[in-house]
Every structure is written in structure tokens, then in C-alpha cells.
Amino acid sequence: MSTLHLRCGDDLRVALPRAGVAGGYLCFSDPVCQGPARDDGDLLAWLGLRARFVAQHADMDLGEARLRLGREYAALQALHRYEAVHLWFEHDLWDQAALIRVLSLLAEKRLLRDRLWLMPADGVRSFPELPDAELAALLPAPLSALQLQQAAEAWEGFAAADPRPLEALARQDLALPFLGAAMLRHLRDLPWTTDGLGETERKLLRLVAGGATEEAEVLTALRAGDPVFHVTDLIVRDLVRRLRTGPHRPLLAGDPLRLSARGEAVLAGTGRHRPVPRAHAGIAVLPDPPWLWDPKAAGVVAGT
Structure with a gap:
């Protein structure tokens, strides 16, 4: 056959x-x-x-x-x-x-x-x-x-x-056993109501705050800590580029990886991230996002 x-x-x-x-x-x-x-x-x-x-x-x-x-x-x-x-x-x-x-x-x-x-x-x-x-x-x-x-x-x-x-x-x-968890993980990478970061962005910034200075370190830690989203080196590179873009970027430009003052404030809960425009599958992510992930409700809500 x-x-x-x-x-x-x-x-x-x-x-x-x-x-x-x-x-x-x-x-x-x-x-x-x-x-x-x-x-x-x-x-x-x-x-x-x-x-x-x-x-x-x-x-x-x-x-x-x-x-x-x-x-x-x-x-x-x-x-x-x-x-x-x-x-x-x-x-x-x-x-x-x-x-x-x-x-x-x-x-x-x-x-x-x-x-x-x-x-x-x-x-x-x-x-x-x-x-x-x-x-x-x-x-x-x-x-x-x-x-x-x-x-x-x-x-x-x-x-x-x-x-x-x-x-x-x-x-x-669902009849496809892993589909639901994967799609919810996808939606959790929308900006959150709490700080404007998606889940993977927040994890990356926390790793940098904890001492990670190279993309390879971030890749290893993200893979070990997330069983549903298996990131690649190219995904990490794209995330770093995104978080280094714009006047209020949470990561400083250049190596090694370092938080900006805005990044420190966002992680401390005293600032809010405004995402650079990007496409998240079919969804438009904007500085004032039309759709957000609400961790309290564990679901999607419309932006205001």
C-alpha cells in the first residue's frame, strides 16, 4: 500500500x-x-x-x-x-x-x-x-x-x-485531543488586561530580569517551562526584535539582553506595555488592542 x-x-x-x-x-x-x-x-x-x-x-x-x-x-x-x-x-x-x-x-x-x-x-x-x-x-x-x-x-x-x-x-x-489546549495557549499570547504583554513576551522579560543575557538561554528556559508552546530560535529572535521596537520598548537595543526602564516598570506593575502593531493569526494587535486576554476571567475580552 x-x-x-x-x-x-x-x-x-x-x-x-x-x-x-x-x-x-x-x-x-x-x-x-x-x-x-x-x-x-x-x-x-x-x-x-x-x-x-x-x-x-x-x-x-x-x-x-x-x-x-x-x-x-x-x-x-x-x-x-x-x-x-x-x-x-x-x-x-x-x-x-x-x-x-x-x-x-x-x-x-x-x-x-x-x-x-x-x-x-x-x-x-x-x-x-x-x-x-x-x-x-x-x-x-x-x-x-x-x-x-x-x-x-x-x-x-x-x-x-x-x-x-x-x-x-x-x-x-473536542475529538482532536490536544487542540483545545493549544488554541487557548495561542489566545493567551494576546495582550493581557493586566500589563499589555502576551504570555510568551512576559516569560521572556522575566527571564531577562532573572539574568538571562542571550537568546539561547531564553530559548532553553522557555522550552523547559512551557509544554504547550514549543518555541524555536527564530520565534525567540522575533520576540526580541518586537520587544526592542518603538519608543517605549521594554528591551534595550543591542547585546546583551537588558530590560529598559519601561520593561522594569511593566514587570513591577507600575507601567503598561503598548504593543507594536502585529498580526496574531487573524487578529490585529495594536498599541490599544481591540482584543485582550483577561487572566481573572481566563478568557478573551474586547478592548476599550
Whole structure:
């Protein structure tokens, strides 16, 4: 039987054959948990939007980023050539956001009915951490119609300007076991009512306040302390750039990493961060944000 292994990265391309797991391999590398994700169904417009972000995020040539993304999205349209497509997506936000992006594009494809299979993540370890024998022993489960439907609904909410439908969906008992926690973690990176920082921004500033002076230190600590959002070195770099931008930036420019007076005040509760404009999936984050995360209510509220 012809099988394709679909993964949001290249980290299993060598490991699967080494473990004796046969089949083709497709890497879906679009880091959709970062940057703009407004989606009106126009794939060409989407590829242009994402290529511009990826080129900046990864310091790539724009044409190269557009070509790579175009190849990967085109390959998703040809999955019906395989008798089985095994989906290797873990519990964390990076993987779950990529999973709903992929499934939103596959949900209406009748030729793929009964051909999509979800590999069982344990909710703790990443697949590359597993020994070869464990990888080889994993048994895929058929993706249900309900899982496909909820993934498509989650993507619609993820890409929307209003985060409330996504929050409502994330609080349901979902058929995709890790989706709700990942989407709520995504929403907690909206500016908070308390200080204007998103959760990851606050964690980074606290690490700097605690003595971290290099991005590598921050990366290691963030990974160790957050089981749902598995950050990368590029994500940390983007966060540092963002927090060093603007007249009231909480991080000083230049190395080593240092808090500004505003950053110290924000962490002490005597100041408030005003975010620089950015896209958080479909949501616009502005100096006076239209949407905030309220930690007391543990939910999204409209800005005033």
C-alpha cells in the first residue's frame, strides 16, 4: 500500500526509514502559529501573505520562500494519489496550528475519505524523541469526519479577526485531543488586561530580569517551562526584535539582553506595555488592542 507521512518539519525524514517505517515523506513547513493568518480562501493571496512573513522570519529570499511554500501547498492537493496519509502532529501549538491548516484544506476532498490517519502523540514527548522501536510500534487511527469538521472550524476561528468563536470552540470537548489546549495557549499570547504583554513576551522579560543575557538561554528556559508552546530560535529572535521596537520598548537595543526602564516598570506593575502593531493569526494587535486576554476571567475580552 502506498503511504505518505505528512509532518510539519523535516525532523522525521531520516528517523522513519531508520525505524523501518516505510512510505513517502512530505514536509509542511509553513509556521502558521506565527505571523498573519487571515484566510479568505484565495490560495494565491494566502501564499503571498505567508511568503512575505516567512522570508522575514527566516531571513530568506522572498522568491525562495514563495517557491517552497507553493510546492508544499501544491503537494497537499495531490494527496489522493496515496492510499494512506499518516499525519504526524504532536500536542504543541506549532503542530496543532499546522494540523488545522492542513485539514482545513483537505476537509472537502472526497477522494481522501478514509485515507487520512492520525499518528498517536503522547502529549509529552515529540516524535523525534522516541526510540526507533517506539516509532515503529505506533499505530495510526483513522481520522474521523468529526475531527475533520472540528479542525476546519478551528482554522476558521484561528484566521478570524474576532477571537471569540475560537475560544468557544477550544473550551468544548473536542475529538482532536490536544487542540483545545493549544488554541487557548495561542489566545493567551494576546495582550493581557493586566500589563499589555502576551504570555510568551512576559516569560521572556522575566527571564531577562532573572539574568538571562542571550537568546539561547531564553530559548532553553522557555522550552523547559512551557509544554504547550514549543518555541524555536527564530520565534525567540522575533520576540526580541518586537520587544526592542518603538519608543517605549521594554528591551534595550543591542547585546546583551537588558530590560529598559519601561520593561522594569511593566514587570513591577507600575507601567503598561503598548504593543507594536502585529498580526496574531487573524487578529490585529495594536498599541490599544481591540482584543485582550483577561487572566481573572481566563478568557478573551474586547478592548476599550
